[in-house]
Amino acid sequence: MAQFQRPTLCCCRKVLTVPSKSCEGGQGLGQCRLVDIASASNFHCFKLRHFHLDLRLNFAVKEITGWQVLELVAIQPGVQTLVLDTHPSLLIHSIDCKVPGTTGAQDISPSLTYRVDPFTDYGSSLNISLPAYVIRPHRAFQITVRYTTTDGPAIWWLDAELTCGQTRPLVFTQGHSVCNRSFFPCFDTPAVKSTYTATVRVPEGVTVLMSASRSAYSKQDRVFQFSMEYPVPAYLVALVAGDLQHVDIGPRSRVWAEPCILTCAVSKLGGSVERWLNVAEDLFGPYVWGRYDIVFLPPSFPIVAMENPCLTFIISSILESREFLLIDVIHEIAHGWFGNAVTNATWEEMWLSEGLATYAQRRITTEAYGEAFTCLETVFRLDALHRQMRLLGDNNPVSKLQVKFEPGINPSSLMNLFTYEKGFCFVSYLSQLCGNVKRFDSFLRAYIEQFKFSSVVAQDLLDFFLGFFPELKESCVAQREGLEFERWLNGCGPPLCEPDLSAGGVLTGPVQSLCDLWASEPPDPEAIANFNLSSWSTFQTVLFLDRLLDRSPLSHEVMGQLSRCYSAQLDEMNAEVRIRWLQIVVRNSFYPDLPRIRGFLHKHTSRMYTVPLYEDLCSGVMKCFAAEVFYQTQARLHPNLRRTLQQILFQTSALPTPTGSAPSLLHPTPLSPSPTPRDQLGSADPPTTGTIALRDVNVSA
Ligand SMILES: [Zn+2]
Numbered sequence: 001m002a003q004f005q006r007p008t009l010c011c012c013r014k015v016l017t018v019p020s021k022s023c024e025g026g027q028g029l030g031q032c033r034l035v036d037i038a039s040a041s042n043f044h045c046f047k048l049r050h051f052h053l054d055l056r057l058n059f060a061v062k063e064i065t066g067w068q069v070l071e072l073v074a075i076q077p078g079v080q081t082l083v084l085d086t087h088p089s090l091l092i093h094s095i096d097c098k099v100p101g102t103t104g105a106q107d108i109s110p111s112l113t114y115r116v117d118p119f120t121d122y123g124s125s126l127n128i129s130l131p132a133y134v135i136r137p138h139r140a141f142q143i144t145v146r147y148t149t150t151d152g153p154a155i156w157w158l159d160a161e162l163t164c165g166q167t168r169p170l171v172f173t174q175g176h177s178v179c180n181r182s183f184f185p186c187f188d189t190p191a192v193k194s195t196y197t198a199t200v201r202v203p204e205g206v207t208v209l210m211s212a213s214r215s216a217y218s219k220q221d222r223v224f225q226f227s228m229e230y231p232v233p234a235y236l237v238a239l240v241a242g243d244l245q246h247v248d249i250g251p252r253s254r255v256w257a258e259p260c261i262l263t264c265a266v267s268k269l270g271g272s273v274e275r276w277l278n279v280a281e282d283l284f285g286p287y288v289w290g291r292y293d294i295v296f297l298p299p300s301f302p303i304v305a306m307e308n309p310c311l312t313f314i315i316s317s318i319l320e321s322r323e324f325l326l327i328d329v330i331h332e333i334a335h336g337w338f339g340n341a342v343t344n345a346t347w348e349e350m351w352l353s354e355g356l357a358t359y360a361q362r363r364i365t366t367e368a369y370g371e372a373f374t375c376l377e378t379v380f381r382l383d384a385l386h387r388q389m390r391l392l393g394d395n396n397p398v399s400k401l402q403v404k405f406e407p408g409i410n411p412s413s414l415m416n417l418f419t420y421e422k423g424f425c426f427v428s429y430l431s432q433l434c435g436n437v438k439r440f441d442s443f444l445r446a447y448i449e450q451f452k453f454s455s456v457v458a459q460d461l462l463d464f465f466l467g468f469f470p471e472l473k474e475s476c477v478a479q480r481e482g483l484e485f486e487r488w489l490n491g492c493g494p495p496l497c498e499p500d501l502s503a504g505g506v507l508t509g510p511v512q513s514l515c516d517l518w519a520s521e522p523p524d525p526e527a528i529a530n531f532n533l534s535s536w537s538t539f540q541t542v543l544f545l546d547r548l549l550d551r552s553p554l555s556h557e558v559m560g561q562l563s564r565c566y567s568a569q570l571d572e573m574n575a576e577v578r579i580r581w582l583q584i585v586v587r588n589s590f591y592p593d594l595p596r597i598r599g600f601l602h603k604h605t606s607r608m609y610t611v612p613l614y615e616d617l618c619s620g621v622m623k624c625f626a627a628e629v630f631y632q633t634q635a636r637l638h639p640n641l642r643r644t645l646q647q648i649l650f651q652t653s654a655l656p657t658p659t660g661s662a663p664s665l666l667h668p669t670p671l672s673p674s675p676t677p678r679d680q681l682g683s684a685d686p687p688t689t690g691t692i693a694l695r696d697v698n699v700s701a
Contacts, residue, residue: 011110037421051184074136080130080135082128089149092472095144099134114129126225152172153179199225202222207243213228273329285337294332300641304608307340331358338448343454347405347414352423358423358610362424367447371504387550401489458489
């Protein structure tokens with residue numbers, strides 16, 4: 001087997017995984033073997049300058065129809081084919097080509113010939129034959145693709161009943177990581193960035209929003225116009241359309257939501273967002289995207305939040321859990337610098353986006369809410385990382401920061417806590433090396449300034465780090481024994497070191513004390529009564545419940561005592577707290593609290609709350625109960641979620657034990673008996689084995 005070549009960048013900043021010949025005059029001559037894009041063999045040959053989408057949304061038949069114009073420049077001579085990523089759900093009607101500035105027959109060519117080939121279960125390959133006169137190096141040309149797309153992995157049509165208001169349908173897109181090839185043909189890699197514009201036509205009463213820096217609306221024509229003036233990768237192009245209204249919450253921010261939840265959403269965020277943006281700008285330099293708006297989506301949104309530039313998408317289910325809402329929005333704000341301005345060039349190094357964004361998020365919360373709160377939140381997440389580690393085993397390749405995909409692997413399956421938390425620990429280690437957190441802030445500001453609007457590989461970050469701190473380079477910090485940068489990137493297992501979180505002791509101490517009291521035999525009710533959960537923060541309570549869950553199975557007596565102590569009290573708390581208590585109930589088969597589970601599943605129809613509970617119910621002795629609740633509630637679930645839950649209900653595998661071997665995520669998941677595109681969606685549709693229950697990866701994208 002060929003040895004893994006670490007991705008590098010050619011001097012023209014194209015990503016390479018096979019050493020290149022020297023690159024002359026910005027012409028990429030290297031080879032790229034990214035296995036997740038059909039366009040890998042080809043995208044070095046072109047520069048994508050800009051693209052335009054002209055789309056009509058048809059809710060009645062759940063179709064998007066229109067055309068896309070790609071403005072390209074050939075940067076290598078002799079290329080006869082343009083290869084783009086697409087998807088079987090996207091039907092191409094015609095493709096033609098135009099060379100601006102030329103006259104006569106060459107101005108508009110007749111339709112081009114093209115072929116769609118199978119590629120993987122998450123996409124196909126669109127091969128367009130280019131006329132000979134087009135392929136002149138450094139000359140611009142335009143390709144127009146007319147197409148219709150229906151319900152591919154990127155596009156989520158919601159019938160009115162699935163929205164919060166239940167009066168009008170809604171559609172949103174979710175591109176991360178490799179889904180947008182079903183939205184429009186593209187170079188579906190974070191290595192390629194371009195500006196885009198869009199024209200979107202909709203029925204009356206529908207408002208359209210996109211991840212764009214400018215927008216305009218013509219009421220007469222019912223046409224929305226968008227422009228993203230800064231280069232973005234394909235996965236960050238996003239659209240939502242429905243009954244949406246807004247309230248301004250700051251000089252550059254508004255909250256968008258369906259009318260029935262708008263007031264609540266505004267009350268939870270008003271006043272805070274501008275403050276967080278200001279803290280982030282003080283730390284990392286100017287916010288480059290102009291606007292920072294947030295749109296709340298119905299519970300069918302398959303993840304918690306998505307950092308679409310200028311317009312964070314976030315699930316409305318999180319509104320009731322104030323501290324989680326705060327962390328999730330700050331995390332998405334941090335992506336404005338880390339992930340969106342500077343992007344990982346390949347999905348094999350997703351930690352460059354998530355690890356840095358998580359570090360930046362915690363710098364912001366430290367400044368805004370203090371060190372103790374930030375350390376508590378970090379302890380809670382690192383607990384989850386270690387839980388995942390126990391499930392996966394020390395040698396699982398998903399625990400590497402730098403992974404290598406096998407052909408066919410869907411990069412979305414990389415959405416695990418290692419990307420976030422091991423990445424965070426490595427960034428914290430770099431920060432520790434330079435001795436002073438403020439000095440590291442100034443390094444991050446310089447890093448953003450140096451690489452903004454481009455895509456990078458790990459080597460860029462590390463070279464820039466050592467160049468910024470020459471004394472560290474001189475003292476060979478990259479080779480420090482046991483903590484080698486190479487080992488951080490390529491080693492399996494837990495982080496090589498974790499930051500000092502003792503400042504959180506004032507908040508985590510009582511949590512651990514109460515856990516210890518419950519672990520003693522028998523638990524001492526008087527000592528336990530000294531702790532009042534209602535005076536705790538949400539993160540303290542969820543940390544407590546997670547640690548109790550780790551100790552399951554608990555004796556029936558202890559469960560009875562826990563239930564008497566907390567059940568009614570926890571009922572009054574938010575969903576993040578309640579789901580954890582209910583998981584304890586299920587994993588310990590504590591029947592007296594079963595009605596609470598029914599109540600919760602009747603109320604909560606989002607993936608992030610239903611999937612972990614159904615997984616626990618079905619791997620224990622409560623499968624019949626799960627089936628009953630499923631049949632009562634299925635009409636209110638999105639069809640994709642319904643399919644996932646059906647799979648959970650009808651599969652027989654049990655929860656793996658901590659010592660059991662977990663399936664590797666680096667190999668493609670086998671097709672289900674009746675495969676649908678969305679069943680292959682990694683981040684939206686996590687493995688249903690319980691190995692990485694969403695509870696463990698309940699992190700924003
Ligand atoms: Zn993120």
